[in-house]
Amino acid sequence: MRNYLLLLVLFFGIHWAQAQDGVIQGKITNPINNNPIPFANVIVQGLETGAVSDEEGNYSITGIEPGLYNVKASFVGFKSKTFYEVQVGRARPVQLDFELEEDASNLEEVVVDSEFSRSEETPLSARKLNANEIERYPGGNRDISRVIQSLPGVASTASFRNDIIIRGGAPSENKFFIDEIEVPVINHFATQGSSGGPVGILNVNLIKNVEVISGGFPANRMNSLSSFFEFQLKDGRRDKMFTQVTVGASELTLSNEGPIGEHTTYIFSARRSYLQGLFRLLGLPFLPTFNDFTFKTKTKINDKTELTVLGVGAIDQFSLNFDVPDEENTTERENRLYLLDNLPISTQWNYATGVKLKRFRDNGFWTFVLSRNMLNNRSYKYSQNDDSREENLLFDYLSQESENKFRAENSIFKDGLTFQYGVNYEFSRYLIENFDRQVLVDDGQELNISSISLFNSYGAFAMASKKYLDDRLLVNAGLRMDGSDFGKTASNPLNQLSPRFSTNYQLNENLFWNANAGIYYQKPPYTVLGFQNNEGAFINQENDVRFIRATHLISGFEWQFPAKNRKVSAEVFYKKYGNYPSSIRNGIALSNLGADFGVIGNEPVNSDAEGRAYGLELLAQQRLFNDFYGIAALTLVRSEFTNPNTGYLPSSWDNRFIVSLTAGKRLPKDWEIGGRWRFLGGTPYTPYDFQASSLRSNWDLFNRGRFDFTRINAERLKSFHQLDLRVDKKYFFDKWSLNWYFDIQNAYNFQAEQQADLVPQRNDQDELVVDPEDPSRYLLREVPNPAGTVLPTIGLIVEF
Secondary structure (H helix, E strand, O other): OHHHHHHHHHHHOOOOOOOOOEEEEEEEEOOOOOOEOOOOEEEEOOOOOEEEOOOOOEEEEEEEOOEEEEEEEEOOOEOOEEEEEEEEOOOOOEEOOEEOOEOOOOOOOOOOOOOOOOOOOOOOOEEEEEHHHHHOOOOOOOOHHHHHHHOOOEEOOOOOOOOOEEOOOOHHHEEEEEOOEEOOOOEEOOOEOOOOOOEEOOOHHHEEEEEEEOOOOOOOOOOOOOEEEEEEEOOOOOOOOEEEEEEOOOEEEEEEEEEEOOOEEEEEEEEEEOHHHHHHHHOOOEEEEEEEEEEEEEEEEEOOEEEEEEEEEEEEEEEEOOOOOOOOOHHHHHHHHHHHHHOOEEEEEEEEEEEEEEEEEOOEEEEEEEEEEEEEEEEEEEHHHOOOOHHHEEEEEEEEEEEEEEEEEEEEEEOOEEEEEEEEEEEEEEEEEEEEEEEEOOOOOEEEEEEEEEEEEEEEEEEEEEEEOOOOEEEEEEEEEEEEOOOOOOOOHHHHEEEEEEEEEEOOOOEEEEEEEEEEEEOOOHHHHOOOOOOOOOHHHHOOOOOEEEEEEEEEEEEEEHHHOEEEEEEEEEEEEEEEEEEOOOOOEHHHOOOOOOEOOOOOEEEEEEEEEEEEEEEEEEEEEOOEEEEEEEEEEEEEEEEOOEEEEEOOOOOOEEEEEEEEEEEHHHEEEEEEEEEEOOOEEOOEOHHHHHEHHHHHHHOOOOEOHHHOOOEEOOOEEEEEEEEEEEEEOOOOEEEEEEEEEOOOOOOEOOOOEEEEOEOOOOOEOEOOOOOOEEOEEEEOOOEOOOEEEEEEEEEO
């Protein structure tokens, strides 16, 4: 009976409550010293209503009809700030805190809104998305890794994975920070040595905004070549407890927030998937299950001291389904058996936890961050999935990566000058136990190793920024250096000296010119650093493996139209790579790997590959204005790398042409519709070596095709495009609210081309067919492997 009542509420909106209107409340502070800003103006755009903050910086706006609004705060001598698309309901007041930045040289209110302007640390190549943009993104399925695909320079694979490819760089070249605490893994079933995976870990219910920095990195960020993701989680409610339950296509999510005493707030989220049961019903050969959690507490020790505690973690399990549907045809059966022969049994868990202490003073603040993160990755495979005999074991892999980090930064603001400096230290441990018959080492034996590696890494930075020419010219310069004891060259920080320079010039009221030049370094993955051969030698360390280097050159223009919440930008970029690891076994740069499950870099390498990526990005962004919003992004990009035996060749991320069009419209009675269309040029791939693959000795060992690395990325897939649609409907009640949404991914069922599978022919008894003309070989054939299907999703979000 309850289900029928819920459906009636859902589709007809009965019991609609008009008894009370919405409230927006919060506090306005100065982010430099944490002082409250009294008598600041806060207005709800489009309504003749607002408020003025009191002496403690607090404000409250009442009598607001439920809906979506832009809210702006301003005060003389400070940059105004706007929060876009703030959702107002009846069940609870909206907690909206503003941090207004000082404008030291101008006593009049600044015209340009800080939401569109760049920070002094990242004056270019930075894009920001707020919570509402993330939640209702068409085709995103509330997954932040998919949502950022709407931004320029961001490509993705055509499969169901969340690999993030920015400006032609590999997925391993991205770093993630949550409230300034580094979190290495943000995807379930992550590829070790890279960053991708099929499902994101972070619950978007907790995210306040995310900023993607794809160039012009500030000097206090280290160990990345393509991007930094700066996630900001919202603070827990200060007035009362609040709960949100989300039922999606693949998981159930519970979120809760509220106060703990007078000075501490918390947010918490837990999620459990039911993909395993769904995939079993669909008869798929693999059964994934994932769980994750996120929590954050923030304690105001006093007016000048804040303590933040963060935790993020996930548990992933991947098993095989040996039940064969009765109606399965021959081709489907062959594909199923091929997958079962290849897919391992795997378990993965990871976590990251940290504390951040922020100590304010009159002209700046200290930030201290202490964190720990760990990844445990286990997988194994038996020949024909027969674990009754130990000799059937093909490989058994266990690896652990753990890092303990400390960072101290001092930020000083005086007379229009911003100066920051800091140090960092990291102690890491890498454990590997690896038996692998599929890999033969130099003496022709199978790989069988067990080792623990310990590494110490250290770094320091300084950077400064200042405005000139009546604040029209912003200049930012920084220098950092990093070292680690994993290699002789790497141990000396002066070998990783990393200067960087950015500038921003206001040509007229709405037009800005930006430029950047910088050198950046990133450690190779632990799978490379801790690789050991059967004799116990850490051969990559002995080969003096080095930090990977990237040199960036960027320039562009940006047009801002604050009155209409609109901006347009154009940037050209060039990246030059050096010291990239390349496989000694296969003769391929590791930069071409990372868009598949498994492990990257667990092999002998040399730091001898080079690369380059260059292109043009165009962006037009319309924040909510007259109930319309949208993002249009176009990227032209080339990505090329050398390999040990080749010159420059297209890399695996060479999409060449990327288009993303996203738009939405708010309709009367709290309906909302949106759509996204993506187009990506086809990426290169390496064809199979039929002669090597068909050998029975090879196939019995590997159960899959062998690649012809003499033809690295010699073939190219067809272009990919996809349309996603979404409809939202919201209901606002006195004590709770309800949002249901209908999302369709790949609405016109485009079948994206992927590299074909090379599978063996089988007889009626499912036995592999031997080539009658050559008994040493099996008969193989290529089977198309398209990706894409219409994927409808109905979701419920209940808040109370």
